[in-house]
Amino acid sequence: MSMDAFSLPAIMLPLLINASILLITLLYGCREDIRERAVPVVMWYPAAAVGTLMLIWFWYSVITSGDLPYMMPLIPLILFFVIAFYLFTRFHLMGMADTKALILITVLVPCFPFVPLTGYPLFGFPPYVFFPFTVLFNAVVLNLLLPVAFFISNLIKGNKAPLPYLFLGYPVKGETIADEFGIVMEHFEETDGTLQRSFIPVRAAIKDMLAGGKRVYTKSLKENPTQYRKELDLYKKAGTVWISYGVPFLIPITAGFLTAMIFGDFLMALLTLIAS
CATH class of the missing domain: 1.20.120.1220 (Four Helix Bundle (Hemerythrin (Met), subunit A))
Structure with a gap:
């Protein structure tokens, strides 16, 4: 043979x-x-x-x-x-x-x-x-190889974030985030008209994923805009939102x-x- x-x-x-x-x-x-x-x-x-x-x-x-x-x-x-x-x-x-x-x-x-x-x-x-x-x-x-590609892309575009997030995602327009593909990497709160934002810790995100927790997927934003009306309003006010790359x-x-x-x-x- x-x-x-x-x-x-x-x-x-x-x-x-x-x-x-x-x-x-x-x-x-x-x-x-x-x-x-x-x-x-x-x-x-x-x-x-x-x-x-x-x-x-x-x-x-x-x-x-x-x-x-x-x-x-x-x-x-x-x-x-x-x-x-x-x-x-x-x-x-x-x-x-x-x-x-x-x-x-x-x-x-x-x-x-x-x-x-x-x-x-x-x-x-x-x-x-x-x-x-x-x-x-x-x-x-x-x-x-994808995280390396995203890291290089973020450096070239001048996107600023803590080091791990430069490998894990990229910023998108808050106004059109529902048309993107990925998972929201930031947490937003509005207090007395002031918008506060912070990155979700990587360890907490992984733990939440394993537990089947309530990560915010852009797919969910598109399919259930009424349910995520508050989040969508905050994302618009933020201007840009970091999401993890959503390559299936x-x-x-x-x-x-x-x-x-x-x-x-x-x-x-x-x-x-x-x-x-």
């Missing part, structure tokens, strides 16, 4: 079909998440339906080819990742759409459909090499999915760079 870059073992054809359908689904989901700030549930149905049929074909091929012993070590990894992704949502670390995407990737494309440019990474016996870990790692790496994690997941398929594992590239 050839192991050249982009070679496709015949047994992986159903996974390639799954990967193609998932990529289309993820790209559409990113578009909806950016435009509507929500991913329609029905979006996942075609990928799940076709993916299930392809998965039956794949596992049947694995069993009949006698390759099941090579695949067995990956089964606990698949179960572990599915449970872990569910718990991420349970403890408010990830949105429901993100969890659905990662679970579908884990179940429907457990192995690399073909050999990526950098070759197979760890976690499996070729060609049954665990794909979801690479997707997640690449997504996290790409997501971690579905976008890094999609980018991680695509880079994993084509280039392979960023972790392996990093280890190779360190070793050299």
Whole structure:
């Protein structure tokens, strides 16, 4: 069985079909998440339906080819990742759409459909090499680059805030904050006509997020303007309001999915760079 870059073992054809359908689904989901700030549930149905049929074909091929012993070590990894992704949502670390995407990737494309440019990474016996870990790692790496980009952008624009907030967000116009995408990072109070503002401590914000507390999302401002009338008035008076960057994690997941398929594992590239 050839192991050249982009070679496709015949047994992986159903996974390639799954990967193609998932990529289309993820790209559409990113578009909806950016435009509507929500991913329609029905979006996942075609990928799940076709993916299930392809998965039956794949596992049947694995069993009949006698390759099941090579695949067995990956089964606990698949179960572990599915449970872990569910718990991420349970403890408010990830949105429901993100969890659905990662679970579908884990179940429907457990192995690399073909050999990526950098070759197979760890976690499996070729060609049954665990794909979801690479997707997640690449997504996290790409997501971690965003704070650096925001820090540089804030410095260039001359935006002033305590150091951590320069990495975590940016100021927007209070008058149009409902049209932005993110979470409000400041607290406002008006006493005797004087507006007072302060940044919400990062630790308190994280604690509140984990507890499912009442963070002010710009999405909520747009969908429930009457409920947030007081906050919207204060934001207008403030002129500008700092919000955390609201790039949906579905976008890094999609980018991680695509880079994993084509280039392979960023972790392996990093280890190779360190070793050299």
